[in-house]
Amino acid sequence: MKFLSVIILVLLQTFAYSQRGPLSKGNATTNNYYTNISYEFVNGKIIIPVSIEENLYQFLFDTGAPNLISSELLQRLQTKTVDSIIVTDANSKRKKMAVVAIPNLKIGDVSFENVSSLVYAYEENIIFDCFEIDGIIGSNMLKESIVQILPKENSLQITNNKKRLLHIPVNAAKLSLLGDQRSPYVWIKLIGEKSGKEQVLIDTGMNGLYDLSVKHHNLLKTKNIYNNVSAAIGSKSISLFGNADQNEQFRILMPSLEINNTTFKNILVETTSDNNSRIGSDIFKYGNVTIDFKHKRFYFDSFENTNDLSEKIAGFSPTLVDDKLVVGIIWDTDLKESLQLGDEIISINNIDFSNTNICDLVIEESIFKKSDSLNIVFKDSTGQLKAMVFEKKLPLYSR
Secondary structure (H helix, E strand, O other), X not given: XXXXXXXXXXXXXXXXXXXXXXXXXXXXXXXXXXXXXXXXXXXXXXXXXXXXXXXXXEXXXXXXXXXXXXXXXXXXXXXXXXXXXXXXXXXXXXXXXXXXXXXXXXXXXXXXXXXXXXXXXXXXXXXXXXXXXXXXEOHHHHOOOEEEEEOOOOEEEEEOOHHHOOOOHHHEEEOEEEOOOOEEEEEEEEEOOOEEEEEEEEOOOOOOXXXXXXXXXXXXXXXXXXXXXXXXXXXXXXXXXXXOOOEEEEEEEEEEEEEOOEEEEEEEEEOEOOOOOEEOHHHHHOEEEEEEOOOOEEEEEEOOOEEEOOOOEOOEEEEEEOOEEEEEEEOOHHXXXXXXXXXXXXXXXXXXXXXXXXXXXXXXXXXXXXXXXXXXXXXOOOOOEEEEEEEOEOOOOEO
16 A cells, blocks of 8 residues: 655554543553663654564554554454444544454563453554554553663663663653553643643654644733744644644744753654644653552653754645645645645655655654755645756744
8 A cells, every 4th residue: 555655753652542441451460560662763653573483573652642552463463352442542532443352462571461452443544654663662551560661772671670771860750640541640840931730641653742632822912931933724743533624833942841850952853733732752762761550659860851842834724635745735825826635745855755655754753853955846736747846944933
């Protein structure tokens, strides 16, 4: 299957679940456990080996989601459906999904039994196809565990004994586990002309450092914390059940964000349609992370105390619609005379996207990140081609 996109900014968002009960089952088989495994870090995704019924599979490690397996994997397992629930994805789209109990699932030297997992049995999904995964290890399975991720070693450790892990106590913050999914949330500090706090989801399956939800944006916009860059109508995020609907989104510049004792400056943020703001997998560029589900603590041992994240931006954002890479949001009002939402992107810097296997490019760093000069050919709804050159610039902002 081909996906004609190379720069989907969000491949798969987390999905929320409000009903209590079916996802809470599953525990480690021993009282004192520890394992240390190596993981692949592929364009912001942590991919780990998982053993089920003595067969090895590839899973995404995603603390923003519950456990999930593909329908293809379900057909190979000795398990059965125990329930079905309505699931809401990050773009507020809802579908019913089956819940199964996996008798035994093993990560490294640690075995878990009767693990509750959702089953993805809908249309093909870019995250499963391009990253060649069979499922997701989510937060509901980790509720009694401590997870440490050491990015310089590509090492992931899972234990229930905090003495087995090294971390700095002063770099700890209180962790809240919400819902049947046991989603991990932590408070961060936002600093501009004034300051405030925000509770965010620790979402290892999300690309980027920080996503601000439109809901939280609307609560914070009068507090003089951040600088407005632009607003526009459009859609760019893709979640479990497809594209977000077109709605008003915002670009802002956050002067300063503090996670535990580490400061990030000049963060460009594009809002998302989810109800939750999130900290994503870019945090692994800046330090070691320990998520202590068992004792409800979050540790971030950063490599540097202060990080400047200034970046140049283009005047639009792309998205994927009907297997085509298209214009999803037009941020620069001057571009609205020459671009329309849905215009297809045919090529970027002489790279042809009309015939490219998207999966070969999704797993590579986005060309939008690698180049400040973009020569793009678009095709409009009438079939007319137009070439445009974009020079990315530091964002201009207003209060």
